[in-house]
Amino acid sequence: MNNAITLALTGASGAPYALRLLQCLVQADYRVYLLASSAARVVLKTEQQQEWPGSPKDLSAYLCRHYGAKDGQIVACGKEEWFSPVASGSAAPKQMVVCPCSMGTVSAIANGTSDNLLERAADVVIKERGQLILVPRETPFSAIHLENMLKLARLGVTIMPAAPGFYHEPKSIEDLVDFMVARILDHLGVEHALTSRWGYGHH
Ligand SMILES: Cc1cc2nc3c(=O)[nH]c(=O)nc-3n(C[C@H](O)[C@H](O)[C@H](O)COP(=O)(O)O)c2cc1C
Secondary structure, eight states: OOOEEEEEEOSSSOHHHHHHHHHHHHHTTOEEEEEEOHHHHHHHHHHHOOOOOSSHHHHHHHHHHHTTOOTTSEEEOOTTOTTSGGGSTTTSOSEEEEEEEOHHHHHHHHTTOOOSHHHHHHHHHHHTTOEEEEEEOOSSOOHHHHHHHHHHHHTTOEEOOSOOOSTTOOOSHHHHHHHHHHHHHHHHTOOOOSSOOTTSSOO
């Protein structure tokens, strides 16, 4: 198995991005520590009609089965699982993506709240100077949102809003989703074949 990555889902619209990203990370043979907020589960049900098992153990097994992952390749973690590897700089993966990222979680991360494992995991990646990517989704952004994101960007956090382009002439929602997921994977340095790159085979 390749390196580990932490993937956190929060309650912003955009569950399809997260599911596709998870699938690609599994296919690229990464171990994925998976965190999902309560609101993320509501969004998942609303947007994808998916209801995930409540317990981390059951969720891990369910996702491993669903995505054809190896045993232990997807590790779902509970909200207060403080002994999870992602809770400590000594064990946490150096890369973390919050996708989709709600404005509530943007605020919590910008302020170092660390009130649940998801917020703590992001705090750890920042303090350890790892790679943290946020995929925020809201419109319009208020000055509060923008200030929080600016603060994080200045700390080296990558702000990648869920804003797919249309220059690759998407034909389906899947094309739009893959556009975003390809950009996230590019930033993580994960190989993929989702979209052709700018300047290669375009126009
Ligand atoms: C269907 C649905 C869609 C939502 N979409 C967004 C959104 O796009 N952006 C956002 O910031 N919050 C959105 N929210 C609100 C957040 O889920 C809410 O603020 C929640 O407290 C965020 O908690 P979390 O960051 O712990 O997931 C949405 C909520 C629901 C139920």
